[in-house]
Amino acid sequence: MNVVIFGAPGSGKGTQSEKIIEKYGLLHISTGEVLRDHIARKTPVGQIAKTYISQGQLIPDSLMIRILEEIVDSEPKAKEGVILDGFPRTIPQAEALNRFMERRGDKIHHVIGLEVPEEELVERMLRRGQQTGRADDNPETITNRLKVYHESTTPLRDFYIKEGKYRQINGSGSVDEIFNSISEAIDKHNA
Ligand code: AMP
Numbered sequence: 001m002n003v004v005i006f007g008a009p010g011s012g013k014g015t016q017s018e019k020i021i022e023k024y025g026l027l028h029i030s031t032g033e034v035l036r037d038h039i040a041r042k043t044p045v046g047q048i049a050k051t052y053i054s055q056g057q058l059i060p061d062s063l064m065i066r067i068l069e070e071i072v073d074s075e076p077k078a079k080e081g082v083i084l085d086g087f088p089r090t091i092p093q094a095e096a097l098n099r100f101m102e103r104r105g106d107k108i109h110h111v112i113g114l115e116v117p118e119e120e121l122v123e124r125m126l127r128r129g130q131q132t133g134r135a136d137d138n139p140e141t142i143t144n145r146l147k148v149y150h151e152s153t154t155p156l157r158d159f160y161i162k163e164g165k166y167r168q169i170n171g172s173g174s175v176d177e178i179f180n181s182i183s184e185a186i187d188k189h190n191a
Helices: 014-022 031-040 044-054 061-074 075-081 089-104 117-131 138-151 157-163 174-188
Strands: 005-006 029-030 080-083 110-115 168-172
Touching: 005 061, 005 157, 014 029, 029 031, 029 157, 031 044, 031 061, 031 080, 031 168, 044 061, 061 075, 061 080, 061 089, 061 117, 075 080, 075 157, 089 157, 110 117, 110 157, 110 174, 117 138, 157 168
Parallel strands: 005 080, 005 110, 029 080, 110 168
Antiparallel strands: none
16 A cells, blocks of 8 residues: 655644554655755755755755655565655656556555644644754745645645545644544545
């Protein structure tokens, strides 16, 4: 089973991914974490990523798609199922992902859409910034990230609704309540 976890920045993708992995044993691929790791290791990709991330902009599609495909191809465990966290974020990324999965004789089964009111997203990111020191969780970058999300990423909702893969989840509430809704949606469609 391959899952995309989808939602605005601050919607709880990382937190819920951890729970989904525990229950369904999938390989977690977070493109944000991959990029932050490149930045920490000061690699050439990290140098490029840093400029975009610090401005709340998306890394160009061609580079992001190449990075994602290389990771999936290099992980033997990916064959048993992955959870993609933070990818795709644009229509070209989603189209590339469909082609890539098809080449592997595989597909995306579920897109878990975490829907959270905007005020709550901002509060959560500001709190995370204070608790973890994550550099892009500051008021100015948060505003840009939400703008980019509305412009470039929200069209994916309709894209995946048309494909019959979108599972709408209320992303407000406790971590366990949200996870229960996710499990129910996955199990219902797998049945
Ligand atoms: P995240 O941890 O998913 O919130 O990602 C943090 C930042 O990494 C984003 O604001 C983007 O700058 C960059 N990023 C992560 N995933 C992608 C992606 N699929 N496409 C473009 N940029 C990305």
